[in-house]
Amino acid sequence: MRIAVIGAGAIGGTITALLDRAGHDVAITARGEQLTTISSSGLRISGGWGEHLARPRASAVLDATPEMAFICTKAQDAADAIAANAEWLTGIPVVIVQNGLDGVRVAEDLLPDSPIVGAIAVYAASYVHPGLIDVTAAGPTVIGIDDPTRRQIAAEVSAVLGEAMPTELVADFRGAQWSKLIVNQVNAMPAITGLSAQETLVHPVLGHIVTASMREAVRIGFATGVRFASLQGLGQTLLRAFALAPIAIGRVLPRVMASRMGDTPNPGSTLQSIRRGQPTEIDFLNGAVVRAASAAGLTAPINECLTELVHRVEKSGDFLEIEEVAAVFRRIG
Numbered sequence: 578m579r580i581a582v583i584g585a586g587a588i589g590g591t592i593t594a595l596l597d598r599a600g601h602d603v604a605i606t607a608r609g610e611q612l613t614t615i616s617s618s619g620l621r622i623s624g625g626w627g628e629h630l631a632r633p634r635a636s637a638v639l640d641a642t643p644e645m646a647f648i649c650t651k652a653q654d655a656a657d658a659i660a661a662n663a664e665w666l667t668g669i670p671v672v673i674v675q676n677g678l679d680g681v682r683v684a685e686d687l688l689p690d691s692p693i694v695g696a697i698a699v700y701a702a703s704y705v706h707p708g709l710i711d712v713t714a715a716g717p718t719v720i721g722i723d724d725p726t727r728r729q730i731a732a733e734v735s736a737v738l739g740e741a742m743p744t745e746l747v748a749d750f751r752g753a754q755w756s757k758l759i760v761n762q763v764n765a766m767p768a769i770t771g772l773s774a775q776e777t778l779v780h781p782v783l784g785h786i787v788t789a790s791m792r793e794a795v796r797i798g799f800a801t802g803v804r805f806a807s808l809q810g811l812g813q814t815l816l817r818a819f820a821l822a823p824i825a826i827g828r829v830l831p832r833v834m835a836s837r838m839g840d841t842p843n844p845g846s847t848l849q850s851i852r853r854g855q856p857t858e859i860d861f862l863n864g865a866v867v868r869a870a871s872a873a874g875l876t877a878p879i880n881e882c883l884t885e886l887v888h889r890v891e892k893s894g895d896f897l898e899i900e901e902v903a904a905v906f907r908r909i910g
């Protein structure tokens with residue numbers, strides 16, 4: 578099948594390489610050194626799904642209409658990326674592989690004549706350098722079948738992607754997005770400290786703060802009527818217990834998440850943006866929790882503080898020492 582991937586980073590690179598390995602004709606949009614390298618030497622994947630050197634067609638924007646497309650940018654870049662390729666994306670299934678809550682709506686607004694399918698990557702990948710993506714933890718791609726008019730198309734997307742990597746269908750995509758938003762509570766601390774997600778989750782002080790932010794996000798979810806769908810072991814029942822439990826007991830959850838990430842250090846996608854000097858997605862992660870709280874007349878001070886600290890590191894380029902982070906959170910209680 579002729580498939581396009583927009584965004585040649587960790588997730589777009591992984592999808593491209595694995596679809597290429599499965600025998601599909603893949604075109605990828607890329608920029609700068611990543612474009613030059615993929616065009617000259619191909620795109621290599623390593624890690625959880627083995628090694629493969631893919632030879633996709635690479636260009637700055639698409640130049641033909643594929644039969645299916647995957648949008649794999651960070652949330653803040655999706656609108657520009659879709660707009661730049663819109664003429665080639667009209668009328669075909671477009672799959673938005675993105676964290677946060679907004680991806681499907683943004684794509685639907687820009688591509689009213691294309692069936693949009695929401696997807697969530699539940700694996701971890703790192704952009705190592707131009708031409709090389711490393712899968713640090715394998716896992717499924719969760720695909721939404723919540724819209725009955727697009728259920729068949731979502732099933733086709735799952736069948737095609739399923740030839741390349743594991744997929745799961747989920748009826749409550751919004752609930753799955755919220756569960757992933759809770760998982761993404763692990764992203765901020767690596768971006769603030771420069772440490773891996775595993776290091777921050779097991780650290781006595783940083784892990785405590787992540788547990789508190791996660792619990793705050795879960796509580797905001799419940800307070801605003803979210804039904805958490807089952808994703809990575811998280812779901813309504815476990816998260817209800819987590820929301821009520823004292824922090825000392827809740828600490829188990831981030832520790833379990835760290836052990837599930839395995840031994841390869843996972844920087845998370847937010848620290849990867851910081852390392853490349855790019856704007857982060859934090860306004861769509863912890864920031865989404867703050868907005869959900871505010872819309873319901875509530876506050877989410879821990880998520881607000883984490884969002885601000887990530888923006889501080891984004892601007893300065895300097896990571897915070899653990900003691901500095903601890904002092905900030907002591908002040909907000």
Ligand SMILES: NC(=O)C1=CN([C@@H]2O[C@H](COP(=O)(O)OP(=O)(O)OC[C@H]3O[C@@H](n4cnc5c(N)ncnc54)[C@H](OP(=O)(O)O)[C@@H]3O)[C@@H](O)[C@H]2O)C=CC1
Pocket residue numbers: 583584585586587588589606607608609611649650651652654657658659661674675676677697698699700701702703704845846849850855858
């Ligand atoms: N990495 C991970 O382990 C996981 C990531 N996710 C989610 O997947 C999504 C993608 O993340 P990830 O792959 O890590 O992000 P990356 O930053 O690695 O990749 C994003 C890619 O999009 C490209 N891009 C940015 N703007 C445009 C544009 N206007 N037109 C075309 N391409 C553009 C970037 O190019 P350039 O570098 O030139 O700006 C980059 O290659 C995010 O929502 C993330 O939260 C979900 C699960 C795990």
Ligand SMILES: CC(C)(CO)C(=O)C(=O)O
Pocket residue numbers: 676700701702760761763764774843844845846847
């Ligand atoms: C779950 C996690 C942390 C996997 O890397 C992720 O979704 C991300 O990096 O954005």
